[in-house]
Amino acid sequence: MNYLYLGLGDLYLPAAAAAVHLQRRFPTEEELLQLPYFRPACPAEEGRLHLAGRDMFGHKVYLTFVSEHPDLFVRSLNSLLAVFALPGDTMQVIPVLPDDPRVRTLCRLLVRLGLPAAANKLGLRLVRNHKSDLLGLAAWGKHPGG
Amino acid sequence: MGGKKIIYHCYGGAHSSVTAAAIHLGVLDPEKVPGKEELLALSLFDRQTRDGHGRLHFLGFDEWGNQVYSVGCRNMGKVLERFLQETASLLGFGGELLFVDTLHYVSLKMRIGGYLSRHLGLVYCGRPLVVQGTQEVYPRLVQLVRQVKAQIAP
Secondary structure, eight states: OEEEEEEESOSHHHHHHHHHHHHSSOOOHHHHHHSTTOSOOOGGGTTOOEEEEEOTTSOEEEEEEESSOHHHHHHHHHHHHHHTTOOTTSEEEEEEOOSOTHHHHHHHHHHHTTOHHHHHHHHHHHHHHTHHHHHHHOGGGTSTTO | OOOOEEEEEESSSSSHHHHHHHHHHTSSOTTSOOOHHHHHTSTTTTTOOGGGTTOOEEEEEOTTSOEEEEEEOTTOHHHHHHHHHHHHHHTTOTTOEEEEEOGGGOOHHHHHHHIIIIISOOHHHHHHHHHHHHHHHHHHHHHHHHHHHHHHOO
């Protein structure tokens, strides 16, 4: 089984969700800032899968983001699994969506202004505001044995 | 026996991709522009809804045993292609998918007709436009399918 955390417009939330999954607890701010994918996303990365690590059961945990229509990607992934006659849980996609997608625009603007640290601070705030959602989303809690 | 999955995709998966897939499978004659009835006889032609976007619709096997699909990607064709190609590779099926973008062949008439019929639900005024538009771009779709077939021919 593989897990894929799908973000909308940024990598902050999926990176944090993957970290919660892998660490089985909510990471500290320092830990979040040290994650390789806890950073503003660039458009060329859209739809690209990043391996965040393996969880304690050996399942691979991936993350990605798209700029629009996350529902489309969830459907297409499930459809692809059916095409390859694979069980639906071979790649479980978990959308991690922000309440306000404008955060992405603000992050990009900060990066363009040469303020990536400020963008990361905004990302931290975004993640903090979604703490309970992220803890609830973490797939390990819902799947005994992984 | 071919093992590829050829996926024709456009915005809504209701017109150009379905038509191209039908040409590929030999359901539509490449030498003759199809009539309205022939186009409407295609199971997905002007029938796809928003809920079906992203779903890969299997339409049949071609002469080499390749599977032919159509899908509606909205405006995310390139990203969806990258996403599915990467996922397929991770799952051990790299190189099996061939995406063919038919959106470039969609005319203004098809866009307006498709919007009226699929988005606004005004089938009675959108469908004639989209049928006419498809008939107009049909030779270009045939050309595209020929290129695809030349690429995958054993």
